[in-house]
Amino acid sequence: MWRSAQPGSFRAVATEFRSPLLIVGIRPTPEKLVRRSAYPGRSPLAIGSGWSRTWTFLEGEWHEGNVPIMGPRTHAAWLCSIVFDGARAFEGVTPDLELHCARVNDSAAKLFLKPTVSTETWVGLAREGIKKFDKDVALYIRPMYWAEKEGPWVQAHEPESTRWCLAIYEAPLRTPRGFSTTLSPYRRPTLESMPVDAKAGCLYPNNARALFEANSRGFDNAIVCDMLGNVAEFATSNIFMAKDGVVFTPAPNGTFLAGITRRRVIGLLRKSGVAVVEKTLTYQDFEKADEIFSTGNYSKVVPVTRIGDRSLQFGPIYTKAREFYWEFAHSSAVHSGATASSAVSPGS
Amino acid sequence: MWRSAQPGSFRAVATEFRSPLLIVGIRPTPEKLVRRSAYPGRSPLAIGSGWSRTWTFLEGEWHEGNVPIMGPRTHAAWLCSIVFDGARAFEGVTPDLELHCARVNDSAAKLFLKPTVSTETWVGLAREGIKKFDKDVALYIRPMYWAEKEGPWVQAHEPESTRWCLAIYEAPLRTPRGFSTTLSPYRRPTLESMPVDAKAGCLYPNNARALFEANSRGFDNAIVCDMLGNVAEFATSNIFMAKDGVVFTPAPNGTFLAGITRRRVIGLLRKSGVAVVEKTLTYQDFEKADEIFSTGNYSKVVPVTRIGDRSLQFGPIYTKAREFYWEFAHSSAVHSGATASSAVSPGS
Numbered sequence: 001m002w003r004s005a006q007p008g009s010f011r012a013v014a015t016e017f018r019s020p021l022l023i024v025g026i027r028p029t030p031e032k033l034v035r036r037s038a039y040p041g042r043s044p045l046a047i048g049s050g051w052s053r054t055w056t057f058l059e060g061e062w063h064e065g066n067v068p069i070m071g072p073r074t075h076a077a078w079l080c081s082i083v084f085d086g087a088r089a090f091e092g093v094t095p096d097l098e099l100h101c102a103r104v105n106d107s108a109a110k111l112f113l114k115p116t117v118s119t120e121t122w123v124g125l126a127r128e129g130i131k132k133f134d135k136d137v138a139l140y141i142r143p144m145y146w147a148e149k150e151g152p153w154v155q156a157h158e159p160e161s162t163r164w165c166l167a168i169y170e171a172p173l174r175t176p177r178g179f180s181t182t183l184s185p186y187r188r189p190t191l192e193s194m195p196v197d198a199k200a201g202c203l204y205p206n207n208a209r210a211l212f213e214a215n216s217r218g219f220d221n222a223i224v225c226d227m228l229g230n231v232a233e234f235a236t237s238n239i240f241m242a243k244d245g246v247v248f249t250p251a252p253n254g255t256f257l258a259g260i261t262r263r264r265v266i267g268l269l270r271k272s273g274v275a276v277v278e279k280t281l282t283y284q285d286f287e288k289a290d291e292i293f294s295t296g297n298y299s300k301v302v303p304v305t306r307i308g309d310r311s312l313q314f315g316p317i318y319t320k321a322r323e324f325y326w327e328f329a330h331s332s333a334v335h336s337g338a339t340a341s342s343a344v345s346p347g348s
Numbered sequence: 349m350w351r352s353a354q355p356g357s358f359r360a361v362a363t364e365f366r367s368p369l370l371i372v373g374i375r376p377t378p379e380k381l382v383r384r385s386a387y388p389g390r391s392p393l394a395i396g397s398g399w400s401r402t403w404t405f406l407e408g409e410w411h412e413g414n415v416p417i418m419g420p421r422t423h424a425a426w427l428c429s430i431v432f433d434g435a436r437a438f439e440g441v442t443p444d445l446e447l448h449c450a451r452v453n454d455s456a457a458k459l460f461l462k463p464t465v466s467t468e469t470w471v472g473l474a475r476e477g478i479k480k481f482d483k484d485v486a487l488y489i490r491p492m493y494w495a496e497k498e499g500p501w502v503q504a505h506e507p508e509s510t511r512w513c514l515a516i517y518e519a520p521l522r523t524p525r526g527f528s529t530t531l532s533p534y535r536r537p538t539l540e541s542m543p544v545d546a547k548a549g550c551l552y553p554n555n556a557r558a559l560f561e562a563n564s565r566g567f568d569n570a571i572v573c574d575m576l577g578n579v580a581e582f583a584t585s586n587i588f589m590a591k592d593g594v595v596f597t598p599a600p601n602g603t604f605l606a607g608i609t610r611r612r613v614i615g616l617l618r619k620s621g622v623a624v625v626e627k628t629l630t631y632q633d634f635e636k637a638d639e640i641f642s643t644g645n646y647s648k649v650v651p652v653t654r655i656g657d658r659s660l661q662f663g664p665i666y667t668k669a670r671e672f673y674w675e676f677a678h679s680s681a682v683h684s685g686a687t688a689s690s691a692v693s694p695g696s
Contacts, residue, residue: 047419048496048509056420068416070425071395072404072515077418078492080428080549081556111553112560144426148396153569153584154646156556161396167420189541192534193575194554201428202550205459206542208429208504212460221501227541227575236501298502 054169055132057125062132069146069165076146081157082201083107083145086297089130090138090173095329098123099260100297101143107198108145114162115145122166129168140171140298174298176322178305178314181234181292183283184210184222188232188255196255210235221294223283223307226255231281237296238262241281241289242317248285251278261295261325268324274317291315301325402517403480405473410480417494417513424494429505430549431455431493434645437478438486438521443677446471447608448645449491455546456493462510463493470514477516488519488646522646524670526653526662529582529640531631532558532570536580536603544603558583569642571631571655574603579629585644586610589629589637590665596633599626609643609673616672622665639663649673 047066056067070077085104087097101122108115126141133139145164147157186209191197207224214222214235223239226232233239233256240249240262247269252258266276286292292304292312301322303314395414404415418425433452435445449470456463474489481487493512495505534557539545555572562570562583571587574580581587581604588597588610595617600606614624634640640652640660649670651662 047416047422050497051421054421058420066419066421068395068419070418070422071414071416072406072490072492072513073399073402073414073517074395074418077425077494078430078432078490078549079552079556080430081553082426082428084426112556142420142426144420146425149398151559153559155552155584156559165420169421185540187538187540189537190535190575193537194542195557200553201426202553204427204503205429205548205550208427208460209543211499211501211504227538236503 052170053133053137054167055129056165056167057129058165062129069163074146074148075150075157075161076148076201079150079155079157080200080202081111081113081147083111083113083198084142084201085199087126087141088139088173088297088300089126089133089141089168091330092135093329094126094130094141095325096260096264096297097126097141100141101126103199103260104143104145107200108162110198111195111200112157112159113145113147114159116162117143117164125166126168129166133168133170137170138173139168142167142169171298173300174302176299176302176314178303178312179220180218180306181221181223181304182214182217182219182308184214184224184235186210186213186222186224186235188224188226190227191254196257199257207235219306221304223286225283226253229282231283231286232256234294237294237299237302239286240265240293240295240321241286242291242315243285243289245275245317247274247276247317248281248289249276249278250281253280259296261297261300264328265295265301265321265325268328269317269321272320272324274320291318293318293321295321400518401481401485402515403477404513404515405477406513410477417511422494422496423498423505423509424496424549427498427503427505428548428550429459429461429495431459431461431546432490432549433547435474435489436486436521436645436648437474437481437489437516439678440483441677442474442478442489443673444608444612444645445474445489448489449474451547451608452491452493455548456510458546459543459548460505460507461493461495462507464510465491465512473514474516477514481516481518485518486521487516490515490517519646521648522650524647524650524662526651526660527568528566528654529569529571529652530562530565530567530656532562532572532583534558534561534570534572534583536572536574538575539602544605547605555583567654569652571634573631574601577630579631579634580604582642585642585647585650587634588613588641588643588669589634590639590663591633591637593623593665595622595624595665596629596637597624597626598629601628607644609645609648612676613643613649613669613673616676617665617669620668620672622668639666641666641669643669 047068051066054065056063058067076082085100087100098119102119105115122143143166145162147161148163149158149161151158186206210222210224222235224232224235231250238259240247269276287307294302303318305312395416399414402413404411406415424430433448435448446467450467453463470491491514493510495509496511497506497509499506534554537544558570558572570583572580572583579598586607588595617624635655642650651666653660
């Protein structure tokens with residue numbers, strides 16, 4: 001009943017889909033629609049307003065704005081059967097775009113969704129979509145898979161009903177002003193209790209709780225520990241610290257997504273001769289750090305300027321890490337589509 | 349910028365919303381729409397097909413079908429800022445409808461969403477919507493809140509952008525044929541690591557993993573333990589067992605939602621003189637049980653007919669529990685809107 005686009009045929013027409021105009025029982029006669037358009041604010045089909053400029057590739061076409069993709073019956077809309085990934089376009093470059101597109105397919109399989117779009121197709125669509133925006137504007141590039149239908153038990157979706165889209169929109173890069181952080185009372189779940197090995201939407205409400213709780217105590221962000229009490233990451237991104245010239249970051253232990261930008265920054269620092277140690281770290285280690293910074297696709301490399309009561313400065317290692325990342329992003333390796341492993345290796 | 353309907357004014361017009369026709373940049377001129385309607389299968393706005401009959405109250409009106417509610421920019425569509433609840437209408441009754449409607453508001457607050465619809469309004473809308481269906485058809489009644497917009501950190505939503513709808517649709521009650529179960533390798537998260545105190549959509553992908561894994565080994569369902577290794581619930585619902593005439597069910601320990609139907613069944617069994625013990629239980633306890641059954645809103649009371657290699661019969665206590673539930677559902681207390689506590693108490 002459900003047909004997903006295959007790699008190489010992503011413009012296939014999905015004849016199973018019906019227009020929302022038909023779905024809501026409105027016959028799209030000219031008279032009716034003229035009447036409706038006179039009251040746009042009363043539309044029952046509205047999906048918000050005030051969005052930054054957005055283009056989405058869905059069902060074989062590009063659409064501008066927050067095009068409807070889910071209704072109340074859509075499995076993902078209430079039972080969260082959705083994975084995504086995020087890449088960036090800024091200053092004419094798209095660092096690690098291929099890796100982000102490959103990872104969304106990996107995440108889909110881990111959530112029992114059916115990844116039907118090849119990495120090459122995602123990348124090709126992203127490059128096509130980027131051209132719809134001004135060159136000087138920073139973009140967020142977000143491929144998504146989600147389930148439309150439920151299976152025999154409602155809680156589990158029907159994998160064959162997997163749908164997908166690629167959303168691209170204007171999202172300024174955060175100015176690295178620095179942010180404050182604290183210890184969160186919330187923890188990262190384990191792989192047994194949540195799909196922490198996938199970039200799954202269901203992981204984020206817990207991060208949101210950590211942010212709301214930290215904000216309520218006057219902090220911008222929070223350091224979240226794993227179930228063993230060791231530091232896992234920020235509520236928003238991966239975490240690094242520097243002490244006596246050496247960089248430390250939590251060793252991947254399956255409780256947080258060891259990110260593409262994290263891996264990239266580790267490689268760039270090591271290539272320049274900075275020692276980076278991946279190990280088990282406690283909140284107390286961070287309290288005594290010379291520098292703390294975060295890495296993530298959305299904001300790249302951003303410094304911490306306060307942990308608890310203690311102020312921190314923009315440090316030399318943070319500054320280097322951000323510079324190295326920008327150099328990398330503008331290097332030819334990015335444009336030739338090199339993989340992280342080859343680009344991180346000194347030989348590449 | 350965002351305005352949610354207040355209790356008592358739920359038909360307020362939300363002028364901030366725009367029609368998807370406008371959102372996707374299509375000018376709704378008669379010519380364009382006539383052309384589009386000739387190719388309904390190619391609609392870029394499609395939200396699936398083949399749904400059972402569905403009515404949704406959204407933005408002050410009832411809509412038939414899987415009306416669009418989310419686009420790719422909608423926070424809940426990718427970051428899962430959504431809570432819901434589920435009640436049932438069948439055979440002319442709506443047991444515990446008020447409690448389910450009250451709980452969705454409680455869940456919303458726990459996920460930092462803004463619950464703007466009173467329990468009375470939810471119930472009133474549900475009763476209005478039920479009338480749109482044939483009396484003999486079993487319905488699922490699902491109030492939902494979700495976030496439309498992101499906050500300063502993308503991971504956390506903007507609470508003021510909370511939206512809501514009430515979806516009602518045909519969903520047959522499962523015939524209690526019995527199901528097989530096994531021990532899941534997956535676990536329930538803790539309250540520190542997931543909002544297990546709310547009926548939040550983000551909790552379900554882990555349940556889905558447990559179902560997919562159990563299915564891959566030939567079982568219908570799975571028993572999921574908490575992080576301490578004690579039984580929490582089924583992947584789909586709460587769990588009960590009977591041994592030597594006494595009923596046992598896991599004591600609420602904050603790792604699973606101790607459901608409204610669970611509480612109701614405990615009360616009904618006790619009222620009839622059956623001892624029900626809430627305590628810590630292991631998978632081994634269930635392997636040795638005389639009877640195992642599940643309780644939940646969706647399927648009410650359903651028996652297990654196999655655990656691992658061992659077959660079980662429809663037992664006398666399961667049979668009683670289901671009968672008691674149906675008697676309760678058809679009792680006058682349900683129709684007068686009694687609360688669970690009063691209805692469960694022998695005096696009510």
